[in-house]
Amino acid sequence: METIETEKELFIKMVIAEWDKQNNNFNKILSSLNDDQISKEIAPGKNTGTYLVGHLIAISDAMLPLLGFGEKLFPQLDSVFVKNPDKSGLKIPSVSELKEQLKSVHAKLTEHIRSVSPAEWFSRHMAVSEEDFEREPHRNKLNVIINRANHMSYHLGQLVLLQDNSRK
Amino acid sequence: METIETEKELFIKMVIAEWDKQNNNFNKILSSLNDDQISKEIAPGKNTGTYLVGHLIAISDAMLPLLGFGEKLFPQLDSVFVKNPDKSGLKIPSVSELKEQLKSVHAKLTEHIRSVSPAEWFSRHMAVSEEDFEREPHRNKLNVIINRANHMSYHLGQLVLLQDNSRK
Numbered sequence: 001m002e003t004i005e006t007e008k009e010l011f012i013k014m015v016i017a018e019w020d021k022q023n024n025n026f027n028k029i030l031s032s033l034n035d036d037q038i039s040k041e042i043a044p045g046k047n048t049g050t051y052l053v054g055h056l057i058a059i060s061d062a063m064l065p066l067l068g069f070g071e072k073l074f075p076q077l078d079s080v081f082v083k084n085p086d087k088s089g090l091k092i093p094s095v096s097e098l099k100e101q102l103k104s105v106h107a108k109l110t111e112h113i114r115s116v117s118p119a120e121w122f123s124r125h126m127a128v129s130e131e132d133f134e135r136e137p138h139r140n141k142l143n144v145i146i147n148r149a150n151h152m153s154y155h156l157g158q159l160v161l162l163q164d165n166s167r168k
Numbered sequence: 169m170e171t172i173e174t175e176k177e178l179f180i181k182m183v184i185a186e187w188d189k190q191n192n193n194f195n196k197i198l199s200s201l202n203d204d205q206i207s208k209e210i211a212p213g214k215n216t217g218t219y220l221v222g223h224l225i226a227i228s229d230a231m232l233p234l235l236g237f238g239e240k241l242f243p244q245l246d247s248v249f250v251k252n253p254d255k256s257g258l259k260i261p262s263v264s265e266l267k268e269q270l271k272s273v274h275a276k277l278t279e280h281i282r283s284v285s286p287a288e289w290f291s292r293h294m295a296v297s298e299e300d301f302e303r304e305p306h307r308n309k310l311n312v313i314i315n316r317a318n319h320m321s322y323h324l325g326q327l328v329l330l331q332d333n334s335r336k
Contacts, residue, residue, distance in 0.1 A: 007290065010290075010305055013306055014310070014311050015314065018314050018318060021318075042329070043210060043212075043214075044211075044212070046329055138182045138185065140182075142179075143182050146182060146186050146314070147186065149318055150189075150317055153318040153319070153322040153325070154321040156322060156325070157323055157324070158326060158329070161210070161214055
């Protein structure tokens with residue numbers, strides 16, 4: 001049993017390490033940009049950095065209820081950064097407000113992620129019914145982490161374009 | 169034993185499903201763009217679509233030796249699309265050549281991925297020594313898939329900017 005438990009812990013560790021890596025990259029990119037750069041469009045006519053930052057925070061915030069960790073911290077972000085596109089006319093928080101919100105969401109999410117047991121990671125996430133989960137056991141909490149890491153990577157590839165000397 | 173083996177298989181399935189999803193997205197984005205669009209810069213002064221497509225093919229091709237599946241199919245891509253930046257002056261394959269190469273690399277990679285046993289996925293990849301692997305067992309073949317899916321997501325977030333009406 002010992003070895004088997006270790007293997008399960010190992011792949012949970014692999015998934016969370018990739019998630020942590022993307023979050024570190026997000027913070028690195030954010031701190032490489034000033035507020036003026038963040039407010040610009042990533043390419044002509046495309047989303048602004050502010051929108052993408054708000055979008056990533058809103059998606060991470062939504063992971064709290066999805067993973068059974070509690071309520072969203074900033075439910076108002078959903079309308080501005082998920083349900084509606086950029087330049088919707090809705091009031092957008094300032095970059096410094098967004099950075100504070102990111103810190104809070106990330107702290108709460110990390111605290112919970114660190115305390116989930118191996119068995120819990122393979123239990124269903126909150127957007128799948130018990131019935132569906134029986135047929136589709138891959139729709140578990142750990143799979144949410146795999147998916148959201150990729151979602152973050154996708155938008156980090158865009159945010160990095162706001163750096164002056166980056167072609168990456 | 170039955171249940172435990174199933175859990176391991178489930179985890180492998182989750183990781184490969186995300187990889188497949190990114191590859192499908194890559195193909196979808198590619199087929200939504202004409203050659204002229206692909207040859208453009210994703211944003212002023214940044215990489216061209218051609219470079220990013222070549223880069224993604226080269227990285228996938230390099231997974232063949234890394235995962236112990238055999239030699240690279242197109243080792244010449246490494247110099248043009250990995251070791252050197254865009255606009256290096258090196259001869260670049262045409263978009264239609266790149267699309268053919270993508271098809272070959274993806275077919276060979278997929279064929280091998282489908283045949284790896286669960287135990288093999290948790291064995292070391294070819295860029296880590298046996299000694300290091302003993303200390304860092306997360307540096308296994310499956311972890312390469314997790315990492316490369318995120319790498320592909322990152323650049324797909326950029327390629328999609330070449331679509332006329334996309335702000336995503």
